[in-house]
Amino acid sequence: MEHETQVTRAWVLHPDITGADDRREASSALEEAVALAAALPDLEVVGSNVVRLSKAQPGTLFGTGKIEELGGLFKANEVELVLIDGPVSPVQQRNLEKAWKVKILDRTGLILEIFSDRARTREGVLQVEMAALSYQRTRLVRAWTHLERQRGGLGFVGGPGETQIEADRRAIDDQLVRLRRQLAKVVKTRELHRKARAKVPFPIVALVGYTNAGKSTLFNHVTGAEVMAKDMLFATLDPTMRSVELPDGPEVILSDTVGFISDLPTQLVAAFRATLEEVLAADLILHVRDIAHEESEHQAEDVRTILESLGVDENTRQLEVWNKIDLLEDDHREAVMARASREDEILAVSAVTGEGLEALYNAIAVALQSEKTREVLTLSFAQGKARAWLFKEGVIEHEEQTEDGFVLDVHWTQKQARQFENL
Structure with missing residues (x-):
């Protein structure tokens, strides 16, 4: 008999803190959070809503009335997991879990879950583990007011009366040291691979873009490779590389990378530096945009910011690939096509229908020629x-x-x- 996977009923909340400096547009932030949740298998999002707050309550995030109201909603919908699209402190998490009797994941926790589900290469797996441990380390809070004695003893290990938290923290730190060592070995191996690749006489073309912009679909269309292309955030985590002979153009190595996302928590940016490092070796960067998305301009800004923070310099040529033109209304489509025909650096395509790809191949060939x-x-x-x-x-x-x-x-x-x- 086949084992049925247990589906968890989840609810997504986006706290819209009206006084916050970095406030995002609430409805599109909620939509993105729901799409993030949908990227996890065995999770069914049964509802979602924006919760407006003038300020976050230090102990519970939400006010008592709102906690009660939401608690009733979760109970009625048999919710088992609440995803809060934002940072939640360990204390807030514990208090809310107590009040609602559900498991809570904040935005970082959710992205980590997705990363660990998607990591394919040895390095990806190690990076995820390290990010997860660093995150857990910040979540170790005292569950009791008195010091819970974990062990008395002779003080050989951690001294007498070391608390459970200190013991856990030390176990995590030891594990992090171990992972760092393993990672250093993996990175060394990758350095060798990269040196070997520098000897390959083909230019590297890296696809980058906001998550869900259609990079993997484009990658598949061009390479005929069965890379996991799903309409799902973070469908790609480890850079996938294929050698492709462009029609009437040079042979290139095409590299597909993980999707970027706004407000990626800092410990995750650091953890995934490696998955994006391939971009630094690129001779040409194709910035793939979902031009049909209402937040397309903001998303593009986020991508540019992350590329800058990675150290991609102005010398690396970039082309913007405006994808999903097949989803545009006529007027919008005309405006997009007109702008693309005016500007050499912009190519309008549909990775699904293949429209505009020929012009893209030509632009890649020209860009790589002009690199001399x-x-x-x-x-x-x-x-x-x-x-x-x-x-x-x-x-x-x-x-x-x-x-x-x-x-x-x-x-x-x-x-x-x-x-x-x-x-």
């Missing part, structure tokens, strides 16, 4: 191998022999410059 720069190199007579490589690549425009060796004018791509360094 001119430099003057001085080589000694002993560097015959390097000189032969430059001739083989066909990048030498002029060469002069001197007493010490050769002075060469080269015209090459960033990729070739990197390969030359690795010779």
